[in-house]
Amino acid sequence: MPLPIDSTPFSDSLVILGAAGLVIPAFARFRVNPVIGFILVGVLVGPAGLGGLVDRFPWLFHVTITDRHSIEPFAEFGIVLLLFSIGLELSFRRLWAMRAQVFGLGASELLLAAAVIGGGLFLLGQKLPGAMGLGLALALSSTALVLPMAGTTSTVGRTAFSMLLFEDLALVPIIFALGALAPNAQDAGWGGLIQTLIWGSVAIAGLFVGGRLVLPRLFAQAARTKSPELFLSASLLVVIVASMVTTAAGLSPIVGALLAGLLIAETEYHTEVEVITAPFKGLALGVFLITIGMSLDLRSIAENWLTLAAAVGGVVLVKALVTAAMLRIAGLRRGVAAETSLLMASPSETTLIVLATAAQAQLIQPSTAAFWQTVTAVGLTITPLLATIGKRAARKIDLGTGVEEPQPSADGPGAVIIGFGRVGQMVADMLRAHNKPFIAVESNIDTVAAARRDGYPVIFGDVVRPELVDRLNLGRATALILTMDEPVLTVRIVRRVRAWVPDLTIVARARDAAHAAELYAAGVTEAVPETLESSLQLSEAVLVEMGVPMGPVIASIHEKRDELRREIREAAGLEREPRLRRMRRNDVPG
Numbered sequence: 001m002p003l004p005i006d007s008t009p010f011s012d013s014l015v016i017l018g019a020a021g022l023v024i025p026a027f028a029r030f031r032v033n034p035v036i037g038f039i040l041v042g043v044l045v046g047p048a049g050l051g052g053l054v055d056r057f058p059w060l061f062h063v064t065i066t067d068r069h070s071i072e073p074f075a076e077f078g079i080v081l082l083l084f085s086i087g088l089e090l091s092f093r094r095l096w097a098m099r100a101q102v103f104g105l106g107a108s109e110l111l112l113a114a115a116v117i118g119g120g121l122f123l124l125g126q127k128l129p130g131a132m133g134l135g136l137a138l139a140l141s142s143t144a145l146v147l148p149m150a151g152t153t154s155t156v157g158r159t160a161f162s163m164l165l166f167e168d169l170a171l172v173p174i175i176f177a178l179g180a181l182a183p184n185a186q187d188a189g190w191g192g193l194i195q196t197l198i199w200g201s202v203a204i205a206g207l208f209v210g211g212r213l214v215l216p217r218l219f220a221q222a223a224r225t226k227s228p229e230l231f232l233s234a235s236l237l238v239v240i241v242a243s244m245v246t247t248a249a250g251l252s253p254i255v256g257a258l259l260a261g262l263l264i265a266e267t268e269y270h271t272e273v274e275v276i277t278a279p280f281k282g283l284a285l286g287v288f289l290i291t292i293g294m295s296l297d298l299r300s301i302a303e304n305w306l307t308l309a310a311a312v313g314g315v316v317l318v319k320a321l322v323t324a325a326m327l328r329i330a331g332l333r334r335g336v337a338a339e340t341s342l343l344m345a346s347p348s349e350t351t352l353i354v355l356a357t358a359a360q361a362q363l364i365q366p367s368t369a370a371f372w373q374t375v376t377a378v379g380l381t382i383t384p385l386l387a388t389i390g391k392r393a394a395r396k397i398d399l400g401t402g403v404e405e406p407q408p409s410a411d412g413p414g415a416v417i418i419g420f421g422r423v424g425q426m427v428a429d430m431l432r433a434h435n436k437p438f439i440a441v442e443s444n445i446d447t448v449a450a451a452r453r454d455g456y457p458v459i460f461g462d463v464v465r466p467e468l469v470d471r472l473n474l475g476r477a478t479a480l481i482l483t484m485d486e487p488v489l490t491v492r493i494v495r496r497v498r499a500w501v502p503d504l505t506i507v508a509r510a511r512d513a514a515h516a517a518e519l520y521a522a523g524v525t526e527a528v529p530e531t532l533e534s535s536l537q538l539s540e541a542v543l544v545e546m547g548v549p550m551g552p553v554i555a556s557i558h559e560k561r562d563e564l565r566r567e568i569r570e571a572a573g574l575e576r577e578p579r580l581r582r583m584r585r586n587d588v589p590g
Contacts, residue, residue, distance in 0.1 A: 012065050015045055016287055038286045039381050042293020049298070065294065079144050079288060079349065080257040081280055083168070084239050087261015088274045098162050105159075105330050106166025109344075113139035113322040117315065126364075133178050133358035134372060138315050140167050140348035143254075144288055145383045150343060159332065159340050163323075168254055171350055173197070175357045195250070203249035204259060207242055211263035219269040228276060235273045238264065288349065295377040311375045316386065320345040335394035335449065342390030346379035395445045395460075413439040416477050418463050418493070419484035420447055420456070423509055423530075427481055428456055436478075441468070463493060474501050482508040487515050491522050498523030513564055517571035532564060 026037070043049050051064035118135025122128055143164045150157040215238065222234045238260050246256030264270050301308060324341035328334070352373055359369035414437030417424050424440060431438045440458045442448050451458040461468040463484075474480060474497060482490050490508055497506060507526045510516035516527035536557055543553045 011062050012070055015063060015065055016283075016290065018063075036381075036384055038289035039293040039296075042290035043296050043298065044293075046290075046294030046296075048294070048296060051294075065290075076253075076288075080239060080243055080253055081277060082144055082147070083254040084257040084261040085274065085277065087258045087263075088265050088270050092262060092266065098158070098165075101159070101162035101330075102166050102169075105326060106163040107170075109163050109323055109326045110136075110139050110167055110170065112326065113319050116318050116322055120314070120318070126368075130358065130364040130368070133354065133361075133363045134368075136174050136178070137351045137354035137358065138347050138372070138376075139319065140171075140351050140354065141319070141344040142346060142348040142350075142380060142383060143168060144349055145346075145380060146343055149384065149387050150340075155332070155336050156340050156343065159327065159336065160343055163344065165258075167348070167350070168258070171353070174354060178354070178357050178361050178363060199249040200246070200255075203245050204255075207245055207256065207259050208263070211238075211242075211260070212266075215263055216267050219264075219267060219273075223269065223272075231269075231272060232276045235264070235277055292349070292377055292380050295373065296381065297374065300374065301378070308371075308375060308378060311372075312378050312382070315347060315375065315379065316345040316382075333449075335397045335445075338397055339387075339390035339394035342386045342393065343383075345386055346383045347376040349380065351376045413437070413473055413477050415439075415479045415481060416472050416474060417441070417481045417483060419482065419509075420451055420458055421483065421485075424481075424483040425451070425456070427483060439472070441472070464489065469493065469496065474504060477501075477504060479505040479507060482506070485509070485511070487511050487518075490515075491518055494519055494522040494524050513568055514571065517568045520568065521571075527568075529564075536560060 045051060045064045047066055049064070050060050051066045054060050054064060054066055114132075114135035116135075117138050118131040118133075121134050122131040126134065141160075141164060146160050146164060147157070150160050152158060152161050218234055218238075219231070222231045239257055242256035242260035242263075243253035244256070246259070247253045264273050320341040322341075323344050324337045327337035327340060332340075355364075355369045355372055355376070358364050359366055415431055417427055417438055417440040420428070420440045420442035424442070428438060428440060438457070440451070440456060441461050441463060442451070442458055443460070443462045445460060448458050448460045463469055480497060482493060484490055487510075490510075494506055494508060497504065506524045507528070508519050508524045510519055510527040510529040512529050512531050516529045519527040540553055540557050543556075544550060
């Protein structure tokens with residue numbers, strides 16, 4: 001039977017889908033993190049926003065959500081899919097290699113942050129069991145927000161993931177431990193914890209063995225049908241079954257989702273599964289963020305803003321300092337420690353679960369739990385801001401440590417390389433081999449920091465800003481080498497520098513023949529179209545390996561180069577033919 005148009009589920013579905021359809025493209029257009037957009041939508045359409053005005057304006061019923069609990073199951077499913085997608089990006093080998101970080105760094109960070117926060121609350125008058133519960137709750141960090149922003153491939157992402165993974169694994173033991181600390185608890189609390197660990201281990205082992213045997217056959221059958229719908233159904237079935245098994249064993253469903261992703265990642269179908277499930281993950285994560293926004297009562301925040309600000313600031317400060325200290329002890333560089341610590345400084349969505357458990361166990365008062373739930377919601381809201389601050393702090397720290405920033409000499413910088421990726425570094429190595437002085441400019445702070453540690457004279461800066469190009473002293477430079485893979489910017493720089501320094505040698509990386517012609521027209525001395533040259537070298541290797549004599553191959557390669565030279569000359573309106581050939585040792589006169 002279809003849902004009536006005035007039913008709450010139908011209305012809530014329209015609001016959620018409308019928010020996803022409007023927020024993501026709108027905020028992407030203005031380069032604003034969609035996380036903030038979904039939270040703001042939750043504040044606007046939730047019970048504390050326009051949803052509270054439905055009694056006065058009934059038409060708002062169709063564009064608001066009056067009961068935030070009605071969409072919480074969708075948000076929980078979104079977190080499950082998020083952990084599943086993270087598992088798809090990993091492998092058991094990589095996870096095993098991270099075991100020291102997960103159970104060493106992750107455990108020490110969680111326990112130390114919990115001890116410091118709990119100790120502070122105990123000194124402020126909270127009873128010891130309640131302080132312990134609050135410390136453990138607030139020490140958790142948000143998997144749902146941190147990993148989409150940091151990923152799992154960068155140093156910051158891998159470090160954050162290792163700590164978050166331990167927190168997810170520790171969630172159920174934390175809940176059982178709080179139950180054991182309840183005033184009316186007996187030994188059943190610790191007995192339940194031991195029983196959960198045993199059954200959890202059995203469930204994980206069973207999923208591992210069953211997944212290795214069943215999943216390849218299951219997805220092979222789905223692949224033979226060539227039906228995307230069946231492939232999607234099989235993927236969701238695996239996630240749901242794995243989550244149900246771990247839940248039945250007493251563990252969190254997100255543990256089962258992560259394990260399902262890991263098992264599928266070991267098959268040859270993981271890429272297809274990742275592509276098919278990605279839209280559902282994004283939508284469900286948006287629903288979760290909307291529920292976070294709905295939990296913010298703006299009136300209550302306005303009335304108690306000073307106390308809330310102090311609580312949020314205290315939690316963020318303690319977690320950031322503890323995490324940064326642990327990362328430095330673990331040997332990570334200062335920039336990574338600063339960025340990761342601020343990224344992990346907010347409370348988590350699982351903090352709300354632990355707070356509810358502590359209140360149910362009578363370790364804290366309901367009013368205390370409500371206050372810290374608001375603190376958690378505010379902390380989740382400012383997570384993108386903390387991430388941005390962390391990136392900027394890491395940039396300043398990395399630039400202010402290690403090798404001092406090289407400065408262009410008054411006598412001239414030698415060759416100037418703009419762009420220090422794989423091409424720029426190769427050019428720098430060749431200049432070093434022939435004792436030619438140079439200085440490089442790069443806009444990626446991680447690349448700059450790594451290059452300086454390796455002894456390369458690299459300046460951090462963005463050549464889009466004219467003042468940076470001005471301070472390079474190009475009037476005394478021997479050559480300008482442009483290696484960026486940004487065609488429009490490269491042409492713009494060539495025109496500007498050529499108008500300023502008419503006699504400077506400018507060699508630029510070109511994307512193709514058309515781009516090379518544009519660069520020659522702008523005034524470049526030489527343009528090297530990398531795709532064309534690599535194609536010619538590849539053709540030469542293929543022909544020789546197929547048995548064609550070297551002489552005819554080289555002749556045909558030269559003919560092709562001559563043809564390309566003529567095309568570029570005509571397109572650029574040059575009087576001379578551009579130099580477009582790869583010199584061989586035999587080509588150099590002895």
